[in-house]
Amino acid sequence: MANGTWRIARTRGSAHLPLIIVAALAVALILIGKAQSSIFDRARAHVMDWMMPALEASRAPVNVANRWIGSIGEIFTVYQENLRLKEENARLRQWHSTAIALDDRLKRYQLLLHAVPDPALSSVVARVIGRASHPFLQTMILDAGKNNGIKPGQSVVDARGMIGRIFLAGERTSWVILLTDLNSRIPVTIEPGSVHAIIAGDNSASPVIDTFSQGRQLAVGDQVVSSGDGGILPAGLPIGTVVADGKGYRVALFADLSTAQDVEILDFKQPPEQPPALTSNDLPVTAAGLPPEAPPPDTTTPATPQGGGPTPAGPGADLAQAPPATPAVTVAPVQPPAAKKVPGATQPAPAGGTADDGVE
Amino acid sequence: MERVGSIMGSKLVSSIIPVLFGVLGVLVANLPISFLGGWVPPPLLSLMPVYFWCLVRPDLMSPGWAFAIGVLEDIMSGGPPGIWAASFVATYAVIDRQRDAFAGLSGWAAVLGFATAALIACSTDYTIVGVYFGRLVPLAPYVKEFFVTVLFYVPMAFLLGFVHRRLVGPLRSDI
16 A cells, blocks of 8 residues: 555656647547547447447346345345235236226227327337446446347336436447436426426436426326427336425436346337328418419410329429419419428429418 | 567566556446445546556556546446546646655555545546536535545555566566
8 A cells, every 4th residue: 555665766758648748639539529429439339349248247246146135135024025015916906907998998089089099119128238327427238239229319118117218329239328317308297287397317316307387386296207209209108206305306216227137128110290292272372262263275385195194293292283373363472382391392482582481 | 689578578568567457447347236226336446557557657657548548438437538538637647746745655645645636536527527518517426436436445555556566566677
């Protein structure tokens, strides 16, 4: 322990980089990392893929040790635990039959109302091979990556509730940013009352309910589920319950982030929303109740044969068949493509205005 | 000629050992071992060889190596790049300037010397993270990390001293 035991060398040698250059390199690295984090993320993913066998190997003895340590304490409470579980099991069976009946009724109602079906949800089960709990970072490393269809943004859940989101996917490993991490922000709904809010991690065990609708009151014990806002996460994933901390509200998470071993990564495939196809009824002239003016006979172009010739396709197909605008009409200039924004459709700019002028 | 080759090999091995300990410190600290349910963060094991060899043999632990070990810590810990690297370089700079004061410490005073270095590393990291994210980050995890790191330095100092006496010193033939 004593430093004075050794002869202290006085010089560093001339071959080494001066301290000031190294300090400048460090600052440059921070700035580059802030501007182009993808370069560093790729390097990190490669290192983790390469280290995956070592991480898995180191995980095994730790798990065995944790199981042994945990089981020693459980020996003394096994009888009470058994009674408690039996009681809980009986209660859950009642809830199970209620849930089945309600699920059946919900499906019937959805059928009657022609409700939009829930988006497809597939999942991949992965094991936790790494867990980092640093002062400003709380992450997990999973043994599934791009080879298993993992993509950044997917939500990660365990048997009890949501744990976090994938933020970096390597070929065989992926990193999860936990709900408790300083950088985590999740849009949620608080039930009952469907209060929309955002929960933010602050490296404590319970994320803060950061923002919620004005004038709404929260109560301790309210259920917090993902809202699905933004279309990134599926709606309705259980997250936790509301607890008060004196200054505001926090979420007591259902999932145990520190002990979760096997997790599920949800692949949320929300179909991209397609705008409805436009018809001639959508034209402003028709919508205003005016009869569409017949196009003037064009003698320069040959008549298209009936049933022949190429048919315009795509979202703007009907627009291509719309009658051309004539300068003599009494209504506003007809701008069919600008009436509704159609992806991929060309929007001619009307005279004296921009193409967006006609957009409601 | 053989003797020259042998001396060169010994010098190479002895110069690798401190860096190797730094790399090992990064790897061990970032293994998926979660004692106390993640309540206590892992110690900054990689800072210990940086501090130790910066004091006793700065020619074996140059600022460049301190920077490289910090970059590896950044990669393995999953944090933004360069933050630990900058913290290690800042710590190195302070130790380098006050080497005479630090190197003269022995016993528990040596632990206090390392505690000063760990405090510089943690406070630099805290400041950079605050600026990087544009807000004040919680202080408690840093305090925990600082205490855990200082606590772990006590056994690590014996190990590093042993390695220096038995391996690095004889290979350099100057202890």
